[in-house]
Amino acid sequence: MTRLILLNKPFGVLSQFSAGKDESPHPTLSEYVKVPGVYPAGRLDRDSEGLLLLTDDGRLQSRIAEPRHKMPKTYLAQVEGEPDEAAIAALCRGVQLKDGKTAPARVRVIEVPELWDRDPPIRYRKSVPDTWIELTITEGRNRQVRRMTAAVGHPTLRLVRWSVGDWSVEGLAPGEWRELQV
The missing domain is CATH 3.30.70.1560 (Alpha-L RNA-binding motif)
Structure with missing residues (x-):
C-alpha cells in the first residue's frame, strides 16, 4: 500500500531528512516525521511554509513533483x-x-x-x-x-x-x- 503524508512544513525547516555534508544549523524533516522510507515529493524552500507531501511510491512522487504532469x-x-x-x-x-x-x-x-x-x-x-x-x-x-x-x-x-x-x-x-x- 502506498503511503502519502501531508506535512505542514514550518518556516525555516529544510525539505530533506538530513542536513548533508555541511551540517546545516537548520532543522530538517527528520525532526517532524519519524516514518521510515518516505521522501518529499517536490521541495519547499526553507523560508516558505505549508504543504509538503511525502511518499514511499516513486511513481506517485514523480506525478506530484514533475512539471510535465502539471499538478x-x-x-x-x-x-x-x-x-x-x-x-x-x-x-x-x-x-x-x-x-x-x-x-x-x-x-x-x-x-x-x-x-x-x-x-x-x-x-x-x-x-x-x-x-x-x-x-x-x-x-x-x-x-x-x-x-x-x-x-x-x-x-x-x-x-x-x-x-x-x-x-x-x-x-x-x-x-x-x-x-x-x-
Whole structure:
C-alpha cells in the first residue's frame, strides 16, 4: 500500500531528512516525521511554509513533483504593496524571468487568511502596505512564486503552500502531519 503524508512544513525547516555534508544549523524533516522510507515529493524552500507531501511510491512522487504532469500548486502569498490590475494580469499571463517566461497562473487578491503565526514573524512596516494573493501554478521552478511577484514589483513577504492537487494543509498546524491511504 502506498503511503502519502501531508506535512505542514514550518518556516525555516529544510525539505530533506538530513542536513548533508555541511551540517546545516537548520532543522530538517527528520525532526517532524519519524516514518521510515518516505521522501518529499517536490521541495519547499526553507523560508516558505505549508504543504509538503511525502511518499514511499516513486511513481506517485514523480506525478506530484514533475512539471510535465502539471499538478496545480496553490500558494497564499503576502506581498509588499497593493498589486493593481496590471500586475495581477501579468501574473495570470505569465511573467518573464531570467530562465524564461512562466506558464500562465491563476491569481486573485484575497482577504487576510486565517493562518498560524509565523516564527519569526514577518517584518511589519507602517509606511508600506501589504496584500494577500492566492496564486496557482503548474510549474515548479526554483523560488518561482517569489520571483514572479518580484517581477511585477511586489516582493513576497510570506509564502504558504496551501494545496497540491486535491491535497491541502487545511487543519494542520506547523509541524503536524497526517497520513492518507492512496
